[in-house]
Amino acid sequence: MTAPYAGTPFDLTGKVALVTGGSRGLGARIGLGLARAGADIVVASRDLDSCRHQAERITAETGRAALPYGVHVGHWAELPGLVDAAYERFGRIDVLVNNAGMSPVYDTLESVSEELFDKVIGVNLKGPFRLSALVGARMAAGAGGSIVNVSSGVGVRPRAGVLPYAAAKAGLNNLTVGLAHTYGPSVRCNAVVCGTFLTDVSRHWDPEAFAARAATFALRRGGQPEEIVGTVLYLASAASSFTTGALITVDGGQP
Numbered sequence: 001m002t003a004p005y006a007g008t009p010f011d012l013t014g015k016v017a018l019v020t021g022g023s024r025g026l027g028a029r030i031g032l033g034l035a036r037a038g039a040d041i042v043v044a045s046r047d048l049d050s051c052r053h054q055a056e057r058i059t060a061e062t063g064r065a066a067l068p069y070g071v072h073v074g075h076w077a078e079l080p081g082l083v084d085a086a087y088e089r090f091g092r093i094d095v096l097v098n099n100a101g102m103s104p105v106y107d108t109l110e111s112v113s114e115e116l117f118d119k120v121i122g123v124n125l126k127g128p129f130r131l132s133a134l135v136g137a138r139m140a141a142g143a144g145g146s147i148v149n150v151s152s153g154v155g156v157r158p159r160a161g162v163l164p165y166a167a168a169k170a171g172l173n174n175l176t177v178g179l180a181h182t183y184g185p186s187v188r189c190n191a192v193v194c195g196t197f198l199t200d201v202s203r204h205w206d207p208e209a210f211a212a213r214a215a216t217f218a219l220r221r222g223g224q225p226e227e228i229v230g231t232v233l234y235l236a237s238a239a240s241s242f243t244t245g246a247l248i249t250v251d252g253g254q255p
């Protein structure tokens, strides 16, 4: 297989990247993109079969090794097992991509249950916190590394209808800056503040309402999943060696 970034600061040859939510959507594209740049990949999500399928695809398309792992990132006690499995298989983690997330719809704010609220905070904030602590400490004690948090524009500009999710992503943005200070200088931590990407979640949207919203974007459309890869690869690699604690917006120019 060719190494398209060999000899450039984007090269990840010999590196290992752990991608949560790596089985589908943005995470699947991120895993493939980092593998194309030379990294071996840990593909983590709840559904182990989907992770296995995606890991096989990564190896078939890039020649890189890929470890599938079933885990619920909102379950604190499951996370050490994920990190240990990655170190047992590869001996290192150089890049952690906290990508797993969910933003369930609800009718009214009063109808949001404690269970739903806790789940949204658990997957979007608690999981990235715990994983970053487990991996960041080992990175800092070893060869260093890069943590990339996949956040959302609503964490900066909340909209009605997604408030627990928006609050969780705002927390993730805050955590991004704090992690950069905690594990720097050898570990960098940045966030990609995503606008609207056309993944599985977009199947639940009203097409007319989305078209009306997209007409207000500078690029007049939602993003294709592969359009997040360049930014994550930049943040994961030495190409961004003086960038940490940054929130980088990738949203096609959403107002």
Ligand SMILES: NC(=O)c1ccc[n+]([C@@H]2O[C@H](COP(=O)([O-])OP(=O)(O)OC[C@H]3O[C@@H](n4cnc5c(N)ncnc54)[C@H](OP(=O)(O)O)[C@@H]3O)[C@@H](O)[C@H]2O)c1
Residues within 6 Å of the ligand: 020, 021, 022, 023, 024, 025, 026, 027, 044, 045, 046, 047, 048, 050, 071, 072, 073, 074, 098, 099, 100, 101, 102, 103, 123, 150, 151, 152, 153, 194, 195, 196, 197, 198, 199, 200, 201
């Ligand atoms: N798409 C957008 O427009 C958009 C906009 C802003 C931000 N984002 C953010 O981008 C990230 C990826 O979104 P996406 O659109 O790619 O979502 P997606 O297509 O729904 O995929 C979500 C991924 O996360 C995994 N996942 C969900 N809950 C999990 C859990 N509790 N534990 C472990 N893995 C879990 C899923 O696999 P399993 O079902 O197997 O667990 C899947 O691999 C999220 O953090 C999301 O908030 C997306």
